[in-house]
Amino acid sequence: MGWKLVGKALIGQSGGPTAVINQSLVGAIKEAKANKKAITGFLGARHGVHGILKEDFIDLYAQSAKTLNDVAITPSAALGSVRHKPSREECERIFHICQKNNVRYFFYIGGNDSAETAHLINEMGRDAGYELRLIHIPKTIDNDLRVTDHCPGFGSAAKFVAQAFMGDNLDNRSLAGVKINVVMGRHAGFLTAASVLGRKYKDDGPHLVYVPEVNFSLKSFLKDVEAVYAKLGRCIIAVSEGIHDSGTVMSKVFADKMAAEGGLHGEVDAHGNVQLSGSGFLGDCLSQAVTAHLTKKFNIKPRVRADTFGYLQRCYPGVVSEVDAKEAYEVGRAAVQFAISGDVDGSVVITRAKGSAYKVKCELAPLEKLAKHTKEMPRSYISRAGNNITQSFVNYALPLVGELPVVGRLEG
């Protein structure tokens, strides 16, 4: 095979890290190394676009096999990540840095923002008549990218969440009470829905699940909790950090209420968004509302607790889905294969074969199909009442997570 395009490759990692994001990195490096006639060098940008703009690169071909193998199984972005979305002017500088370094292959591991950036730089290459092959490698624990059946990173985070609820369900069964767990997910409820994957017995929790796809009403929520508590004497609840009432996230609803009452309020970030992760605020507010409601209804003070899973769920070493790790590696490898075989741009997506056996392949989708917009859970994954998750979701998600730990109960 004669390679038409010869030059260096450049790769970066962006956005919130995952437990398997380095599998994609190492998959790409190893595949490139096997094709050195086309890809003559491999630059790793430290902290994504920041590293590119500063030309702060690591030589990825210089890494030993042991290093690559260790890095592959290490959670979080080994190159460092970044949350900055480059401006048009910065994209131009990035493009010129590529030209200057004879970079002909550009790989970017990230979410949908990254797909957008990639799309922009790709257009600049076309306008300048400089061939730059640009492949987006998807990652996100939120599983909210379009086109792809699912995203690398989701399966492992889902496994962490599923096992956390299995443990919490057992804990709550032994010492009864109401337990609220807040799971990551601003707009999509996939990760929160994963809370149900370890349910085995009829009365296993979570008994109630609230996702951002359905409007959250505090009043209905309290009625739901009351009903489960009356029946089982306990209740485990999974809540997405992004639940909202008529478009206003609940964190802000509570913060505004507290501010109006003269108390403290939640943190607001640079974009004017309320900080959802890295704070126990939402869980604590829901917990107080449940305590007040049940105390009034049952005239006893119930044991109500809230945990916010926070950052643990996205980078926990030792709780990794084997399928997810393998697919993340394959997606990185496929990105290089697509680029070498002449694909000018695109995003690697995972396509699942129809039928009950789990079978996937990597394909390339146009960047613009993934950029800008994200995906929500289909309504069929959510129960009619909007407070639980259906078997359709379990069928979809369980193969991505793989086997969960065995648990048992005493008989009689």
Next chain:
Amino acid sequence: MGWKLVGKALIGQSGGPTAVINQSLVGAIKEAKANKKAITGFLGARHGVHGILKEDFIDLYAQSAKTLNDVAITPSAALGSVRHKPSREECERIFHICQKNNVRYFFYIGGNDSAETAHLINEMGRDAGYELRLIHIPKTIDNDLRVTDHCPGFGSAAKFVAQAFMGDNLDNRSLAGVKINVVMGRHAGFLTAASVLGRKYKDDGPHLVYVPEVNFSLKSFLKDVEAVYAKLGRCIIAVSEGIHDSGTVMSKVFADKMAAEGGLHGEVDAHGNVQLSGSGFLGDCLSQAVTAHLTKKFNIKPRVRADTFGYLQRCYPGVVSEVDAKEAYEVGRAAVQFAISGDVDGSVVITRAKGSAYKVKCELAPLEKLAKHTKEMPRSYISRAGNNITQSFVNYALPLVGELPVVGRLEG
């Protein structure tokens, strides 16, 4: 061997569950089954003393081998747990229920409160001239029981915490900021100290560790964080939920301050204690204090996040220390062996042989030596400045946790 004492056994589980508490239960059941001439039946009390008082028992000899094997690897108390410490009058009723059911062997899996209860019931037996052998089987993630080198349950919780900090350190390295993680432990800092067990590289977090054994000063804390942040551009902090300033837990210090300012305040439980677990309150207060301090010092708004590990750390399935699971089983087995061989009462303790190779054996200690008082970390496990953990602790705790996941970094 002719058995001197023939009768039924009774077992209960008490207090906060652990990931391996059922190993002890199954260890006891299997050992008793192998000695049916002495232990003719085995009653499991649902929810500890509550179940005994209601005579709500499960037939533990009727459990299939598969059930026992599944239950052994299932976190949390399979019999159900209880937080109730029985009164003297209730202890008398418990004793009479034992007499009525021909219970001659009484096993109680729990913390130091349980040792106290066991001690009391044992004395009643003596006074009544009814031979009742009473063995306490230790469990606690806090590792705060006296006499024993360590407690079953601690190793697995420590493994969860160590891995959580490994992941969080990687996450924080890829997206820099200040990260505060609140770990369980009201009086003893063992579990918080376990945060350091996965440190591998020189700049790995946690960079600061605060335990209840050392007085907490908010002012020194902020200075510590400032120094690490100035040096590394990031900082990971492990904090025990029970940190206190001159005897007042910090949760209460913050709650009182907020109340004085007209805001909300933390929950106070039945004993007048501030609720420490199941709330993100302490982490959020520390987070706000750090944000304000660093903003003032460096004139930029730093990225500060707090996670409270909460209940995840005590019953997480799939993150279990093999050593801990094995020892928990052995401790349950040993309890039955001691009882059968004529020991009238005591608490099973783990004794570690001196020397660098890890080697332990089970012994029996007098109940009164474990009852009432708990153990704190020796000062030698805490750095001189009181804000970090020493190698002595690592040497002590790592064998209990076992191997941690391999992680790597890119070269150069």
